[in-house]
Amino acid sequence: MQAPETFETPAAERVNYLNAQYGLKSWLLTKDHKRIGLLYLGSISFFFLIGGLYAMFIRLELLTPQGDFLSSATYNKVFTQHGIIMVFFFLIPSIPATLGNFLVPLMIGAKDLAFPRINLLSWYIYLLGGVITIYALLAGGIDTGWTFYVPYSTTFSNSYVIATGAGIFISGFSSILTGLNFIVTIHTMRAPGMTWFRMPLFIWAHYATSLIMILGTPVIAITILLLAFERLAHVGIFDPANGGDPVLFQHLFWFYSHPAVYIMVLPGMGIISELIANFSRKNIFGYSFVAFSSLAIAVFGFLVWGHHMFVSGQSVYAGMVFSFLSFAVAIPSAVKVFNWTATLYKGSISYDTPMLYALGFIGLFTIGGMTGLFLATLGVNVHTTDTYFVVAHFHYVMVGGTLLAYLGGLHYWWPKITGRMYPEGWGRFSALVIFVGFNLTFLPQFIAGYLGMPRRYHAYPPEFQVFNVLSSAGASILGVGLLIPLVYLIWSMRYGKRAEANPWHLPGLEWRTPSPPPTENFLVTPLVTWEAYEFAPPEELRVIGMFKEDESLEDADAVINGKPL
Amino acid sequence: MAAAVEHEVSHPALQHHFDNLEQQREAGTLGMWVFLVTEIMFFGGMFLAYTLYRSKFPDAFASASNHLSLPLGAVNTVVLIVSSLTMALAVYSAQVGKRRNLILFLVLTIVLGSAFLGIKAVEYKDKYVDHLVPGKLLPGNAFSPVVAAHGDTDPHKLHMIGSATVKQVEMFYWIYFAMTGMHAIHMIIGVGLLLVLLYFSWRGRYGPEYHNPVEILGLYWHFVDIIWIFLFPLLYLLGRHLMHA
Amino acid sequence: MSEHIVSLKVYFTIFLSLMVGTALTVWAGLQDFPGPLNVIVALTIAVIKATLVVLYFMHVRYSSRLIWVVFAAALFWLGILFALTFGDYWTRGWL
Numbered sequence: 001m002q003a004p005e006t007f008e009t010p011a012a013e014r015v016n017y018l019n020a021q022y023g024l025k026s027w028l029l030t031k032d033h034k035r036i037g038l039l040y041l042g043s044i045s046f047f048f049l050i051g052g053l054y055a056m057f058i059r060l061e062l063l064t065p066q067g068d069f070l071s072s073a074t075y076n077k078v079f080t081q082h083g084i085i086m087v088f089f090f091l092i093p094s095i096p097a098t099l100g101n102f103l104v105p106l107m108i109g110a111k112d113l114a115f116p117r118i119n120l121l122s123w124y125i126y127l128l129g130g131v132i133t134i135y136a137l138l139a140g141g142i143d144t145g146w147t148f149y150v151p152y153s154t155t156f157s158n159s160y161v162i163a164t165g166a167g168i169f170i171s172g173f174s175s176i177l178t179g180l181n182f183i184v185t186i187h188t189m190r191a192p193g194m195t196w197f198r199m200p201l202f203i204w205a206h207y208a209t210s211l212i213m214i215l216g217t218p219v220i221a222i223t224i225l226l227l228a229f230e231r232l233a234h235v236g237i238f239d240p241a242n243g244g245d246p247v248l249f250q251h252l253f254w255f256y257s258h259p260a261v262y263i264m265v266l267p268g269m270g271i272i273s274e275l276i277a278n279f280s281r282k283n284i285f286g287y288s289f290v291a292f293s294s295l296a297i298a299v300f301g302f303l304v305w306g307h308h309m310f311v312s313g314q315s316v317y318a319g320m321v322f323s324f325l326s327f328a329v330a331i332p333s334a335v336k337v338f339n340w341t342a343t344l345y346k347g348s349i350s351y352d353t354p355m356l357y358a359l360g361f362i363g364l365f366t367i368g369g370m371t372g373l374f375l376a377t378l379g380v381n382v383h384t385t386d387t388y389f390v391v392a393h394f395h396y397v398m399v400g401g402t403l404l405a406y407l408g409g410l411h412y413w414w415p416k417i418t419g420r421m422y423p424e425g426w427g428r429f430s431a432l433v434i435f436v437g438f439n440l441t442f443l444p445q446f447i448a449g450y451l452g453m454p455r456r457y458h459a460y461p462p463e464f465q466v467f468n469v470l471s472s473a474g475a476s477i478l479g480v481g482l483l484i485p486l487v488y489l490i491w492s493m494r495y496g497k498r499a500e501a502n503p504w505h506l507p508g509l510e511w512r513t514p515s516p517p518p519t520e521n522f523l524v525t526p527l528v529t530w531e532a533y534e535f536a537p538p539e540e541l542r543v544i545g546m547f548k549e550d551e552s553l554e555d556a557d558a559v560i561n562g563k564p565l
Numbered sequence: 566m567a568a569a570v571e572h573e574v575s576h577p578a579l580q581h582h583f584d585n586l587e588q589q590r591e592a593g594t595l596g597m598w599v600f601l602v603t604e605i606m607f608f609g610g611m612f613l614a615y616t617l618y619r620s621k622f623p624d625a626f627a628s629a630s631n632h633l634s635l636p637l638g639a640v641n642t643v644v645l646i647v648s649s650l651t652m653a654l655a656v657y658s659a660q661v662g663k664r665r666n667l668i669l670f671l672v673l674t675i676v677l678g679s680a681f682l683g684i685k686a687v688e689y690k691d692k693y694v695d696h697l698v699p700g701k702l703l704p705g706n707a708f709s710p711v712v713a714a715h716g717d718t719d720p721h722k723l724h725m726i727g728s729a730t731v732k733q734v735e736m737f738y739w740i741y742f743a744m745t746g747m748h749a750i751h752m753i754i755g756v757g758l759l760l761v762l763l764y765f766s767w768r769g770r771y772g773p774e775y776h777n778p779v780e781i782l783g784l785y786w787h788f789v790d791i792i793w794i795f796l797f798p799l800l801y802l803l804g805r806h807l808m809h810a
Numbered sequence: 811m812s813e814h815i816v817s818l819k820v821y822f823t824i825f826l827s828l829m830v831g832t833a834l835t836v837w838a839g840l841q842d843f844p845g846p847l848n849v850i851v852a853l854t855i856a857v858i859k860a861t862l863v864v865l866y867f868m869h870v871r872y873s874s875r876l877i878w879v880v881f882a883a884a885l886f887w888l889g890i891l892f893a894l895t896f897g898d899y900w901t902r903g904w905l
Contacts, residue, residue, distance in 0.1 A: 112582035114592040180599045187876065188592045189583075214599055215887045218607035222747075226614070229743060233700030235708070236739055237614050242732045243622060251895045252610055302890055306898065318898035525584075590813075598877055602884040609888040613895060635836070642832050650825040653816075653867045660815045787867045791860045797832075798852035802839030806848055 016419065016516040031116035032519055037102035038417070039123050044098060045486070047089040047130060054082035056479065059441075059472040065462045075458030076143035077159065083146030088168050089130055091398055092260060095267035096178055096213075097126070099409050100206045102417060104182055106510040106517065107200050109191025109526040114184040115177075122177035129171025136163035145456060147257070150238040150249045154230045162231055165224040172217045172224075175263075179213030182206050191509075193528030200508055200532050201277075201290050205270025208294035212259045212266070212301060220256035223249065247313050254305035262301040264398055266294055268361065268405030269336055275358035275408050276340045278506050280347025283533040286339040293332035300329040310381045319378055326376035333369055337362060353427030357408025360435050364400025368393055371446065386456070388467075389449030395442045407434070407485065414489065415503045419516040420496030426488045433481035440474025501543045507534050512544045578775045590777045597781035601788050604751075608792055611744050615799060618736050625733030627804020628726045629741070632697070634688060638801040641684050642793065648677035649790045656783045659776035664769060667779070671763045674786065678756045685749050692738070695721050699739040708735050726807050741800055748796060751789050758782055814872040824866045831859045 017034045027035060057078050061070045070078060101119065105112050113119050136142060142164045144153040153161050186207050190199070227249070230236030238249045277284040284290060306314055306322030340362055349355065371393040374380050384390060414422050448467035453460055460468070502511040507530060513522050524545035530536075576586055583589040619626045655670035692698055696709040712731065713722035723734060762782055765771065771779055835855045843851065865871040870878055 110582065114582075115596060116580075116582065176600075176603055180596060180603075183599055184592050184596045187595060188588055214603055215606055215883075218603040219610050219891065222607050222610035225747075226610070226743065229739075233702040233739065235700030235735060237618065237736060242736050242739075243618070244736065245617075247898075248614065248617065248895075251898065252613070255891055255895075302887065303894065306894065314898045315901040315904065317901035317904060318894070321894070321897060520581075594873075595876065595880070598880045602880060602887075605884040605888060606891075609891055612888075613891060616892070617895075617899060639832070639836055643829065646825065646828045646832065649828075649863060649867055650821060653821050654818075657815065657818065657821070660813065784868055787863050791863055794859050794863070795856050798835050798839065798856055802835065802848075802852055805839045806842040 014514060015518060016514060017519045018419070018516050020519045029120070031112070031120060033101050033105055033113045033116065033119055034417075034517065034519075036116075036119050036123055037098050037100075040093065040097040040101060040126070043123070043127060043130065044090055044094050047085055048094075050134075051082055051085035051090055052479065052482070054078050054085065055475065058082060059475040061458055062460070062468045063472050065460050065465050065468075067459045070458055072458045073143065076145075076456070077141035079456055080142050080145050081137055084133065084142070084164065084168065086398075087146055087260070087264075088171055089126075089133065091264040091402055092175060093126060093171075093178070094264075094402070094406050095271065095409065096182070096206060096209055096263075097122075097174075099271070099406075099413060100178070100182065100209075100267060103413065103510055104185060104203060104206060105189070106416075106513065106521055107203055107508060108186065108189065108194050109509050109522065109528060110185060110189040111520050111522075113181045114189060115181050118177050119181055122174040122181075125177070126171050126174035129167045129169070129174065131167075132170060133164055133167030136160040136167060139163065147253065148224075148227060148249075149253075150227065150230070150246045151240075154227060154236065154238060155234075162228045165228050169221055169224045172221050175213050176217050179210035179217075182210040183214065186210075191526045191528055193526075194509075197288070197291070198528060198530070198532055200270075201273035201284060201287070201294075202267075202270040204291040204294045205266050205273070208298040209263050209266045209270075211295075211298045212263050215302065216256040216259040216263075219252060220260075223252040223256070226252075247309065250309050250312055250314075251305070254308045255302070258305040258308060259298075259301040261394070261397070262297050264402050265365075266297060268402040269294070269333075271405045271409035271412075272340060272358050272361050273336070274508070275354050275412060276343050276362075277533045278412075278504060278508070279352060279355035279358065280344050280349050281535055282343055282347040283531070283535070284339065285342035285345075286335075287532065289335055290339050293335045296332040297329065300325065300332065304329050304376075307376050307381070310378060311385050323376055323378050323381075327373065330369060330373055330376075333365075337366055337369075351428075353422070353424060353431055354408040354412035356428060356431040356435075357404045357411070360431070361401055361404045361408065364396055364404065364438070368396030368398075368400055371396065383452075384449060386454055387449035388445040388453045388455055391455050392442045392445035392449055395445070399442070400438055404434070407431070410489070411485075412504075413510070414492070415499030416510055416515045416517070418493050418496070419499055419514075420492045421499050421503065422485075422492045422496060423488050426484060430481050430484040430488075433484065434478060437474050437476075437478030437481045441471050441478050442474070444468075444470040444474075502538070502541050505538045505541055507536055507541060508532075511541065514543055576775060578770070586775060590775075590780075593777040593781055594784075597784045601784060604788060608744075608747065611740070611747065612795070612799075615740050615744065618740065619799075619803070622729070622733040622736065624725075624727035624804075625729035626737050627807050628724060628729045629734045629737035630801060630803035631726075631805060631807075632695070632723055633741075633801050634691065635801055635805065637684055637688055638797055641681050642797045644677050644681045644684070645790045645793050648674050648681070649787055651677065652783045652786045656776070656779050659766075659771045659779045660773060662773045664766065664772075667766050667771065668763065671759055671766060675756055675759045675763065678752055678759065678786075682749060682752055682756070685745065692742075695723075697738050699735050699742060702742075708738070710734070726804060744796060744800070748789065748792055751792070755782075755786055755789055758785070814869070816866065816869065816872065820866055824862050827862055828859055831855050831862075 017032055027039065030036060057070065061068055061075060061078075067075075101113070140160055142157070142159040142161055144157050144159065144161060148161070148165070186199075186203060226237065230238055235242055237244045238246050240246065273284055273290055304322055304326040306318055307326045310319050310323075371389070375384060375390060375393060411422055411427055414420070444467035448464050449455075451464070453464040453467070499515045501514045503515070504511070509526060509528065512526065522544060526544050579586055580589060583592070651670045651673040655667055655674060658664075658666035658670055693703070693706060696706060696711075698706060699708050701707050710723040710731065711721070713719060713724045723731075759782065762778060765778070835852055838851045838855070839848070864881065870881060
């Protein structure tokens with residue numbers, strides 16, 4: 001049995017969740033939410049690479065107006081698969097399953113999530129769904145667009161619709177179980193003193209996201225099942241030959257898929273709230289407004305799905321209602337942007353890598369969000385639907401938004417997760433490369449779309465070529481920019497500078513435990529008596545349960561970090 | 566700025582990340598309710614499709630509904646309601662620590678659930694015999710009901726009302742199989758979980774202090790019963806009154 | 811333990827009510843009521859039966875407010891799905 005840990009145990013020998021047990025079984029059968037977060041990190045990065053490969057093929061093909069190395073049929077598969085992998089296997093799980101899993105218990109002072117085994121199960125379910133989808137891709141792929149519209153997907157497509165549908169259906173359970181775990185944990189396992197309004201905004205964001213996961217995902221589940229049933233029976237409720245309505249599919253599909261985009265962006269917004277407040281050393285402006293705006297987005301997000309169907313044959317009156325509600329849903333997002341900006345004002349801003357990502361998010365998400373308003377306008381939508389304007393809009397919010405937030409959060413919490421710092425110079429450099437590459441990729445697409453270039457076409461009229469060339473050039477820069485962190489983050493796990501418990505000197509509960517944390521998260525159960533962003537001098541922000549009353553800050557930190565006294 | 570929380574002597578069922586059994590029970594119950602929310606939304610999609618097409622094709626839906634066996638449907642409804650009672654009594658037995666009763670009521674619930682599934686199988690067989698399985702789901706037995714001529718009282722033939730067409734009737738059966746099939750799958754899972762619970766009950770795991778698994782399986786079981794409470798009138802009782810007209 | 815144990819008497823009363831409701835719904839199904847009343851009667855009885863199951867068999871009557879809110883939220887969201895979808899179908903013929 002190991003000697004009990006004291007403040008005299010050097011950091012290098014300290015038992016934490018990474019070295020507590022070794023061996024493949026200890027990882028594959030773990031119940032520790034932190035290890036599960038890392039398992040997800042690995043798998044999600046893998047799917048991101050695959051989705052990125054498909055993106056590369058798209059951008060290569062679109063360099064010239066005519067078809068090059070992809071036939072139109074193959075191109076249909078490439079953009080479909082890019083969408084499916086990125087939406088269902090990267091964006092939706094990314095932040096909640098990696099950072100959320102890791103941080104939710106830490107931030108509220110709990111030892112784990114409410115249901116650790118269900119957490120592990122959710123990872124295996126995600127993998128199973130992923131494996132089945134990859135099988136479908138390798139067996140021949142799917143060409144219906146990630147939106148699976150009927151009657152093409154039920155009746156006319158000769159691709160692997162059911163197999164892909166099965167993969168997505170199964171991975172949806174992973175989403176549901178994650179959301180369920182978060183909701184129950186946040187309601188029942190907060191540490192003493194951790195009231196709802198002392199929780200970090202990251203938690204509020206994940207709570208709201210979990211609500212959407214719970215309420216929306218089952219509807220896409222049944223929709224995929226009904227689609228598969230119809231494809232097998234060669235008859236069904238979406239088939240006009242029986243009196244069915246293809247638009248019913250779209251109602252059911254978008255009832256989930258619109259709130260799904262809030263599943264993608266809300267956790268990102270939660271991260272941004274943390275980054276902005278913490279790197280401005282200032283309490284977030286309007287905490288309650290930001291907290292409630294997350295809930296408002298979750299609720300309102302369910303009321304606007306028809307804005308994907310303005311030209312589908314949906315009634316004009318329904319269109320008007322959905323258009324109005326779509327304007328309304330922008331308001332809570334705008335509230336967040338205003339509050340972040342107000343937080344920055346007169347803050348003590350440090351431009352570390354996470355802050356660069358956060359600032360990038362604010363600008364790019366604002367552009368993406370505002371172009372969403374263009375699309376919500378009925379009249380404009382008639383012209384921009386199914387053009388590159390839409391493509392640019394959603395890439396601005398999902399890549400410029402969610403991906404940037406994900407990278408910012410990954411860097412910010414990297415010392416907590418791994419006990420090592422990433423190299424700051426490389427971090428800032430790649431953040432800038434990504435920012436430049438991203439804008440060069442997608443800004444020209446707004447213009448091309450507005451001028452009429454349709455989406456999902458492998459060949460296009462020559463007048464759009466200049467925008468496509470710019471976009472593909474940007475994509476190569478973006479691709480390089482995204483590979484750099486992959487390299488240095490992995491490098492840092494072995495060779496990075498060892499991080500102390502609270503390298504950024506912040507008040508969050510996750511920083512009040514060693515980096516990396518012990519398996520049970522905290523050395524003693526915390527008693528929370530402070531507000532979420534109540535900044536304090538470093539000596540008041542030390543590891544909970546690990547210092548002597550009269551010990552000096554330097555001595556305590558030296559011991560914690562294994563430095564000589 | 567920090568303090569420790571005392572931990573009571575732990576019950577063997579207390580999981581390490583919970584402070585006490587009460588917190589664990591609260592979490593388990595809330596977790597099951599959140600899961601039931603997902604089930605409500607899941608079935609809700611099918612209820613939506615049903616409502617839409619029933620309003621579009623009232624005559625066809627009535628005709629198709631009349632072809633279902635009202636006695637079998639009604640018996641199944643009774644079977645499920647009794648099973649809900651036995652499940653509630655199982656929970657009660659666990660709460661008051663009566664192990665033998667707990668086992669008895671779990672067994673009864675399993676038997677009743679299986680009876681429901683057996684009757685459902687009979688109904689499905691009837692549909693198969695009358696060629697009412699939609700589309701080309703069963704190769705070799707495509708949807709091809711025989712329409713009864715006026716005055717023909719053969720129960721295997723489809724008796725059409727008003728402006729019903731065979732294609733619209735097929736729509737009804739598509740929805741019928743989707744909804745009752747999904748419901749049956751949930752029943753099968755429920756029976757499976759009940760068997761697991763039965764094993765642990767027999768091993769003496771549950772008592773007044775700890776019986777949350779019985780409670781939450783009870784929630785699941787009652788939910789599946791509620792789905793049927795709606796399915797029965799919506800599928801079986803649509804057009805009976807029109808037949809007597 | 812803050813658990814409330816529902817009495818056997820309540821369980822049996824609810825059970826009998828459910829059986830009566832079932833008989834009633836079968837009987838009502840065989841009557842020819844004017845207009846849409848058949849549907850309304852059938853759904854009303856179903857809703858009452860479901861409510862009894864939720865309140866007493868599922869213990870919502872004795873549960874915390876949180877559980878009640880969770881259940882009500884599900885119904886509300888189902889309502890959103892129905893309302894906005896039918897908002898489309900009912901107004902299709904208007905223009």
